[in-house]
Amino acid sequence: MADVAQSGSGTTDLAEAQTTFRRSHGSDLAARGEPFLWGMGGALAFGMTMIVGFVAMVLYFGLTTFWPKPIEVVTLMDGKVIAGEPLRQERYRPTADQLAAENETVRQAIAADLGFATRTLYHLGNYDFYGDDFRWVPDFQAKQTERPAGLVLVERQEWGAFIGHISAITVKGSKIEGDALTPEVLAAAHVEARARRERLHDIENGRIADVNHEMEALRLQARRAVLDYGTGTPGQIAAQAEVDRRTAELQAGYTTLAAEAQIIKAEEAANTVTFREIGGATKVYPLSAIVRYFESNDLGLGGSLAVYGARWWEYLTAEPREANTEGGVAPAIFGTVVMTLVMSLLVAPFGVITALYLREYAKQGRIVSIVRISVNNLAGVPSIVYGVFGLGFFAYILGGSIDALFFPERLPSPTFGTGGLLWSALTLALLTVPVVIVATEEALSAVPRSMREGSLACGASKWQTIRYIVLPRAAPGIMTGLILAMARGAGEVAPLMLVGVVKLAPQLPFDLNWPFAHLERSFMHLGFHIFDVGFQSRNSEAGRPMVFVTTLVLIVIVLLLNVSAIAIRNRLKRRFQGSQF
Amino acid sequence: MSVTAAAAVEKSAPPVFLPPVYHDRQSASGVQLEIKDFCLWYGQSQALHDININVQKGMVTALIGPSGCGKSTLLRSLNRMNDLIDNLRTTGQVTLEGEPLFGNKVDVIALRKRMGMVFQKPNPFPMTIAENVVYPLKVDGVTDKALLQEAVEKSLRGAALWDEVKDRLNQSALGLSGGQQQRLCIARAIAGNPDVLLMDEPCSALDPIATLKIEELIDELKGNYTIVIVTHNMQQAGRVSDNTAFMYLGHLIEYGATDVLFTTPKAAKTEEYITGRFG
Structure with a gap:
């Protein structure tokens, strides 16, 4: 501007030059940042809606599954009577064959409704009587629907639920x-x-x-x-x-x-029970096959709560039955928690030591950069690939060698040479180690230089500085990485299917036989349980509610693990991070 | 001619540096640190040029000069703190009571144990006050409780902090005020019982009252320790030091008894600086 003023020949030029360079006094919308604010708020709202919606769905289905439902007795047009728990209603379009079987009034009513009719899904139970335990009943086929007292729902060791009456028992013959x-x-x-x-x-x-x-x-x-x-x-x-x-x-x-x-x-x-279903057919079972029974329509609030509580208790503490669609998930809960903890124990030292070397000791240069990029890229490898690697390297090569060296008498049946808890934990440790390395490196580089210098100036060696000053100061950041790794590991299923998770494990990985911890055993996992019950069981309708319940339990477990890790982290933070110097 | 114009002229033609002027005050107990022909490079650029200073035992030596003159670099060379920087190269030698500081055979950790250091910003560790003070003993492997307790009290008394913190030795050091933290750092530096105390602008982050306390402390500590202090504050150098070295653009310009240097400087550059004409 000074040049302009000097080279200018008159006041007019000067004035022109000044107007050219004058800044505008208003600020436009882009400068104020409001559009970005809206964008950011919108993104947050979108994300929150998805998460809240998902959690609400899991909570709703997960929490209502075990609440006892009323039993309806439906008299059909053809005079047959069925009894079952109504699960849900939907509108559907009856096929031509179905319409042909009905009378004129029904056909007209459906035509007036644009070809749609309403139907209700009933859980009938009694698989041993009917060969099927769910049935859709179109509204036009139901002559009468009522909820009579006295009908009993029986949960059994086998064959699923029974709905009907207990007509007789024999005690000691x-x-x-x-x-x-x-x-x-x-x-x-x-x-x-x-x-x-x-x-x-x-x-x-x-x-x-x-x-x-x-x-x-x-x-x-x-x-x-x-x-x-x-x-x-x-x-x-x-x-x-x-x-x-x-x-x-x-x-x-x-x-x-x-x-x-x-x-x-x-x-x-000598102790039996006779079940009589609503149509009058009877079957005799051992009395002890009854897990619990109750009259659904006469429960009242207290009775419902008791049943609800008993079902949750069984779910959380008992072993599964009926191909995992009934009973409990205690072994799966145990397996998930133990596997996650073993994984954390493996991944924490491994990741921290690697990051320490990379950040503190390695000479920063091209090779370290390549290593760092490779570590970050590992996080993007599909987890099933880790499963394949775990099976091939850990189970077959490593485990096979262990078997040949220490357990030759058990061959050809493998001990460590097959999938197991230890190999699963190692595979997931490998899968999550990039997270821990990256977080630890960040935490280490965030330790102020003045702290290191202060320690070195006191005559501490580099290792003493790291041990006494850097690591404690970086501990909260390292914990954050570990929390992320744990959450990732606890929810991972695909690699586990290859390296040790099974549908039904005969034994827990811990028992009273020496050496108490049997990390070579295969185990059950909630994530796999969800997949198995939801998609691999004979009866998807029976498995569906359990998917939500198991998801809820898994989320709660991950939440509990995270909350305890966060509590530890916050304690460390309070202790080590008061100063900004 | 304005100041900026003068600077521009100096930039275009590199200044000619005359050999430094010496009129230092000699200590009765001799020389503690002998800096001889010391040069230092960061990569290609030379930061220190042929520095020769005899630091007198039991006295306070101040390093003054405008920003970027190399006084902190020189100070941080004395306990090899510059080793942390890549691409650093030195020539010449520094000897501590006749023992060389630079060379492959020098045990840097042992050396640092003889050189306490206080930094520009207080840097207490995130531990209790007592743990902070005995950190040098901890790294030496001292575990005797009685010995540690004695060291805590002795060092804190030495740093004029004992009366303020004696009731909360087991509380976090991060709860102290800035001036207290800096005195804690001094206590930590003297807990290791060093020969020399290096202070890198110890008062620049402190308020006037805290500064005064540190200055009084330096006065008490001299005699027992040889102190080298870098300061931006010429009044402070005048108040606390026996000898002052004036540095400029990596060269030593003048080194002498503080009162002489501040009243009748021999070098023209020194006079310009202490009368406030540049810097």
Whole structure:
């Protein structure tokens, strides 16, 4: 501007120059930033709507599934009677065949409704009676719908639910029916039958399983002796004799237990229940096959709450039954939590040490940049690829070598040489380690230079500086990375299907047999449970509510894990980050 | 001619530096640090040119000069803090009571234990006050409780902080005020029982009252420790130091007894600077 003023020949030029360079006093919309504000607010609102909608859906279906529903008895036009829980209604377009089967009035009514009719889905239960437990009933076929008292919903060990009446029971061989079958008598007999079943379960799955476990250990011991000493050597013969002696003892114990179980089974057979469905057909089952029963239409609020609570309790603490669509998910909850914790224990030191080296010790240059980019790119590899790698490298190569070295007597059946909890945790640790590395590097570089210099000036070595000053200061940031890794790991399913998750695990990864933690065992996982129940079971209608319940449980577990990690992080933060210097 | 015009002229023609002027005050107990022909490069650019200073034992030596003159760089060379910077190269030598500071065989950690350092901004560690003070002992592996407690009290008394914090030794050091934090850093520096205290503009982040307290503290500490202090504040240099070195563009211009240097400077540049004509 000074040049313009000097070279100008008169006042007019000067004035012109000034107007040219004058700034506008108003500010336009783009400068004020309002459009961006709206854009940002809109993006947030959109995201929030999606999340809130999703959570609300999971909460609604997850929380209402276990609430007992009323039973409706529907008298159909053809005189048949069905009883079931109404699940939902929908409008549909009846096919020509269906219309042809109906009378003129119905056809006209449907035509007047543009070809649409309404139908209701009933959960009938009684799979053993009908061969199907759900049925759509079009409104035009229902002559009469009512909710009579006295109908019983029975949850059973097998065959799903039964809806109808309990017409008779036998206790110790004597039949009780009619007026003699009061609720008190039924309840007492049921409690007794369940206790008996529990005892039987104890013997078969507890004590007999223990005997089997020991026998298997002895068999392996004998096999080991053959491998160590060779067949026919004195050492092997002595070991074999010892094993034979112990096996004989165990066999005697087993015989006693089996006899005990046999007695209980005989008692079981003398205690039965007769179910009569609404159409009058009857079937007889052991009394102990009833998990719980209640009269849906006469529950009242208190009764409903009791059923609701009992169902949740069973869900959270019991083992699954009926191909996972009924019963509980306790093994899956346990598997998910244990796997996530083991994964965190593996990924935390691994990621932190890697990041420490990259950030603090490695000479910053091209190679470190390449390593860093590669680590970041690892986060974009499809997780199923990690599963394949985990199966090939961890299970087959690493696990196979472990088996060959330490468990030769068990071959050809693999111990570590197949999918298991340890390999799953390692695979997921590999999957989530980029998150931890990136977060840790960020946290390390955020530690102020003045802190490091202060420590070095006190005569601390580099390692002492890292150990006493840098790591504690970076701990909250590292925890953030770990939280993200945990959330990612807990929700991952695809790689797990290859490296250790199964539909139904026979044993938990922890038990009372030495060495207590059996990380080589396959396990159950909530994420896989969702996939299995929702898409792999014979009855998708029965599985659907369980998908939501399991999703809810999984979300709550991830939430709890995260909240506890955040609580730890905040404690660290309070301790280490008061100063801005 | 205006100041900026003068600067422009200087930029176009590199200034000619005369050999430094010396009239330093000698200490009875001799020389602690001998800086000899010390040059330093950051990559290609030379930051220090042939610095020769004898730091007298038990005295306070101030380094003054305009921004970018290399006084902090020189100070941070004395405890090898500059090692953290890549592409750094030095020639010449510095000796601490005859032992060289630079060279492959020098144990840098042992060296830093003999050189306490106080930084421009207080940098207490995120620990308790007591833990902060005994940090130098912690890295030495001292675990004796009684010894540590004694060191805490001695160092805090030495830094004139004991009376203010004796009731909250186990509280976080981050709760202290800026001046207290800086005195805590001094306490931490003297807890390791060093020979020399290096202070890099220790009062520049503090208010006048806190500054006064630090200056009084420096007065008390001298004699027991040899102190080298970098300061922007010429009054401060005049108040606390025995000897002053004036540096300009990486060269030592004048080094001498503070009262002489401030009243009758020998070099023209020094006179211009202390009379406030540039800087």
